[in-house]
Amino acid sequence: MLLSFLGLPPAFLILSFITILCALYVVTNNNPVYSVLALILTFFSISAHYVLLNAQFLAVVNLIVYAGAIMVLFLFVLMLLNLNKENEPMVKMGWYVGAAVSAGLLLVILAAALHRSSEQIMRNPADNIGLVKNLGKVLFTDYLVPFELSGILFLAAMVGAVLLGKRQTTNENSHSDSES
Amino acid sequence: MNPDSIFNTLDISHYIYLSSVLFCIGLFGVLTRRNAIVLLMCIELMLNAVNLLFVAFSSYMGDAAGQLFVFFIMVVAAAEAAVGLAIIVMIYRNTRSTDVGLFDKLKG
Structure with a gap:
């Protein structure tokens, strides 16, 4: 096949x-x-x-x-x-070559560094590990503090996004206030 | 355990190679694109490559901690996308462009 x-x-x-x-x-x-x-x-x-x-x-x-x-x-x-497509900023051809070379080198290094790691891990696959019951049990016991901290991070990100997205009507220097 | 499951028929090194390729594609995009929104998308692609590797190791080892780290990576990615897009919208209002080559004018 x-x-x-x-x-x-x-x-x-x-x-x-x-x-x-x-x-x-x-x-x-x-x-x-x-x-x-x-x-x-x-x-x-x-x-x-x-x-x-x-x-x-x-x-x-x-x-x-x-x-x-x-x-x-x-x-x-x-x-x-x-x-739109007309004002999509483009880079020169040399950038493509350099980026391809550096990304390819990183790929070679990663593959060379990691290709023996499968012999080093302990293989112990379980059927029910990805189910919500098992994950929730681990999340709310061992990882409770990171869970609460991620909630605070979300709150801060939400406040920051609203603050950044708001139009500044008091700023005299901003020339984009005239349009709605 | 089902003998035909992926853990018995596939070595984890293939997931390592797949994640490395995805990460390098994301890096290539970050280096070549000049649109700030596409740059953020390439970063999301790199984060997803790492997520895939976390899930692969977690499943092969039978340890749930790796999958929980993927949750936290998703939290950070969502926060990063929200704040980053807000910054991009604000810059677009001032410069009428999302070209990162024009973002070097932080002179107030």
Whole structure:
């Protein structure tokens, strides 16, 4: 069978192919709206990876938070700012070469540094680890303080976003106050 | 445990390679794009590569702590996206552009 080359499971191969293809589309497309849509597809395939890895609750949370909330926020901002393809800022060709070389070097270093780590981890997969009951038990006992701190972080981020997004009507120097 | 499950048929090194490739694609995007919103999206892509590796290690080792760290990464990513997009909207109001090459004029 064509899909079972290298001895890998076909589900993993197909999902990885979709993930990498969509990620490449995100970084190479000139239209930001298409980039957002491709990034949503990437997040969907990463959620499918989570299901494959028995992390069912995280898969759903990834869909709701990332693909649902954060990417809609990005899409709203893109549409509000009225950016189109004509004024999309581009870089010179040399930047592409340099970025490709540095990213490729990082990839080589990461693969060389990590390719033996599978022999060092303790393999002990469990069926029920990604379910909400198990995760909630760990979250509200061992990780209660980080959980509360992340709530405070959210509150601070919300206050900061509202403060930054508000129009400054008292500032005389701001020349964008005249339009509504 | 099902003998056909992914833990018996696939070595974790393949997830390491996949996450490394995704992270490097995100890095390539950060280095080449000049639109500030697309830069934030590339950072989200890099964060998701790390998340995938966390979940892979957590599932292979049977330890729930790795999946909880993914929760906290999602919290930080959401806060970062909200504040970052607010900053970008504010800069766009002043300069009519989201080009990061024009953001070097922090002279008040």
